Amino acid sequence: MFWCIVVLATCFKVLLIKSYHSTDFEVHRHWLALTHSLPWSSWYTDTTSEWTLDYPPFFAWYEWCLSLIAGFFDPNMLVLHKYGYLSEGTILFQRLSVIVSDFVLVYAVYVLSxxxxNHPVRKCSQYKARWKSPTTIFQVLVLANMGLLLVDxxxxxxxxxxxxxLLLSVSHILNGRHNWAAFWFIFLIHMKHIFIYxxxxxxxxxxxNHCIIYNGDSYRWLWRKVAILAAIVLAVTAVSCGPYVLAGQTTQLLSRLFPFKRGLTHAYWAPNIWAIYNFTDKILLFIALSLGYRMKFFLGQFTGGLVQDTVHVILPTITPRITxxxxxxxxxxxxxKLWKSAGNPLHFVxxxxxxxxxxxxxxxxVHEKAxxxxxxxxxxxAVIWRKExxxxxxxxxxxxxxxxxxxFTPKEIFLKYLLFVLQTWYTVNHLRDLFHAQLLHRREILYLSGFxxxxxxxxxxxxxxxxxxxxxFLHLMMTSVYCAxxxxxxxxxxxxxxxxSSAANKRVTF
Known part of the structure; x- marks a missing residue:
């Protein structure tokens, strides 16, 4: 079943090669050209294009590795200039690079499966139909995830x-291999720093659970394990950022990785507290103007949806420190709570x-894709506990x-709604059958009907x-606020x- 899911998901990804792609496609194409054409010391200082490199060094080196193969598809995609470039070879290579890189996710799902x-309290032999087992449902939920299909x-x-x-690091936590978990997680942060959350x-x-032993009266530090973990973190960080620190580019690197001047919200408001906050400010502004109040403010379109247009006029301005x-x-x-729940790795998840x-x-x-x-x-x-x-x-x-x-392009409308319906149907129905219980309350069904x-x-x-x-952008704002x-x-x-929940809940049953 696992390899059937992998093959079917991969075949579907191949069918999407000719579909719409966003400006992120050109961003990564430019990074291929950037890392291929310039020495590493210029990667975070180059301003040839507006798509400057703002991922950590390990991802930059990943792009460099991809550039070694990209030239066989179309050498012109590796030419560094400020203008965009698109060709059949470029589309084919970049799409295939995502499909192939997904096999890291495939391996992680295999390990977690x-x-x-095999875990003693999670035997799946009671499920005669393998496609109904928790393991298979987990594989489908991740490997055929419609969000990854849409975004990637x-x-x-x-x-x-x-x-x-990330899942590989989690698997090492679950299996008690803490040093490997630390290695892969710090490696991940130097691939994309958003995971620092x-x-x-x-x-x-x-x-x-690794560096301290609690004997009932006091804590005892295991300094050898502390030293090993610290060495892992420092070694990976040194390999990633060390060359830029030695080159005197620490400030430049940090300014690229943490561009606080981009604003509180992304152009497409992520469905979070700040989408509600922005919307509330706009409603209060509308009410104030309707009542005849005059005020100075910078506002493009009322539903512009752009970062520059989202100006708080009535409510207090939010700063990075507040967030x-x-x-x-x-x-x-x-x-x-996690500290008190020692011994249960699933509480970690x-x-x-x-x-x-x-x-x-x-x-x-925050980006919506997060x-x-x-x-x-x-x-x-979700495949372990009914409440989850x-x-x-x-x-x-x-x-x-x-x-x-x-x-938002017309030809993708049917596809995206079809994928959403299939994802929702599979999730709700198969998890319901797995636990023999209704998962959604009436108020939740009523809310979801708003979609x-x-x-x-x-x-x-x-x-x-x-x-x-x-x-x-009105529909965009409505979707962000409603989902928020x-x-x-x-x-x-x-x-x-x-x-x-009980911290002593260490046994897991289906």
Missing amino acids: CYLT HIHFQYNGILLGI MAPVFFIYLLR LILTVLAITPCLV RALVLCTSSAFLFGWH ILMIIIPHSLL AEVFAFLSTVGHYSLLPLL AILSFYEVFGVYLLPFLKNYE LGITYVYLKYYIAFLF
Whole structure:
């Protein structure tokens, strides 16, 4: 079953080679040319194009490795200039590079599948139909995930390899190989630094379960293990960033990796607290203007959807420091609970999901695609506990719907809705059959029915109400805010359940 899923998913990805691609396609094409044409010392200082390199050094070297093969498809794609470049060879190579890199995710899923199948308290032999087993459902939820198909294989990015490294690190945690878990996680951070949101969870878990022994009265430090973990982290960081530090480019590297001037929200508002905050500010502004108040403000279109257009006029302005404080406050109770839940690695996965959700909801300039960092790890828990499946069914539906506006061209409308319907149907029905229980409450079903209205508006709204052409980003704003309400609801529900769950719940049954 595993290899059938892999083959079918790969074949479908091949069918998407000719589909729409976003500006991220040209971004990565430019990075291929950049790393191929210039020495490493110029990668983070070059400004030939507006698509400057803003990923950590390991990903830059990954692009360099890809450039060694890209020339066989079309040497012109490796020419560095400020203009974009597109050809059949470029499309074929970049699409295939994502498909091939996804096999890192395939390997990680295989390792976690072995854990689910072989762990003494997780035997799956009771399921006569293999396609109904928890292991197979987990494989489908990850390897055929519609979010990854939309973001990586249509919109274009390399999330598959990154999430594969994350799941590989998680698998080492579950199997007690803590040094390897630390290695792959710090390696991942130097591939894409957004995963640093998860670092507190790894730090607390490894500190409590690897570096310290609690004998009932006091804690005893295992300094040899502490030294090994520290050496792993420092060695990987030195290999990645050391050359740039020695070259005197530390400040330049940090300015590329952490561009705080980009604004509170991305051009497409991620469905988080700040989407609700921005929307509230706009509504209050509209009310103030309707009441005759005069005020100076910079506002392009009321529903412009651009970072530069999102100016807080009524509500206080949010700074990076505020988002950092809110994120730290949000993850602290979760980390305290994780510390008290020593000995249960699956509580680690729970905490990972919650801390990532906290960063998604309260972080600075969060991208909508970051929802996959929550959904993919949570897929593992969804096939183990019924309560986790209830949360996952709702979160998966809302999170995946929030990604649909990424594809706005007419020829992709049917495809994206078809993938969403299939993903939702498979998730809800197979998890329901797995646990023999309804997963969604009536209030949740009522909320999800609102997606039908949003979808109808996107497809037919302009034809029924032509004046809506003047508000091209209105649907985008409505989707972001509506999905933000759903994600905030399920976040609070899950967080409360985690904090009040028994720390002694160490046995897992299906």
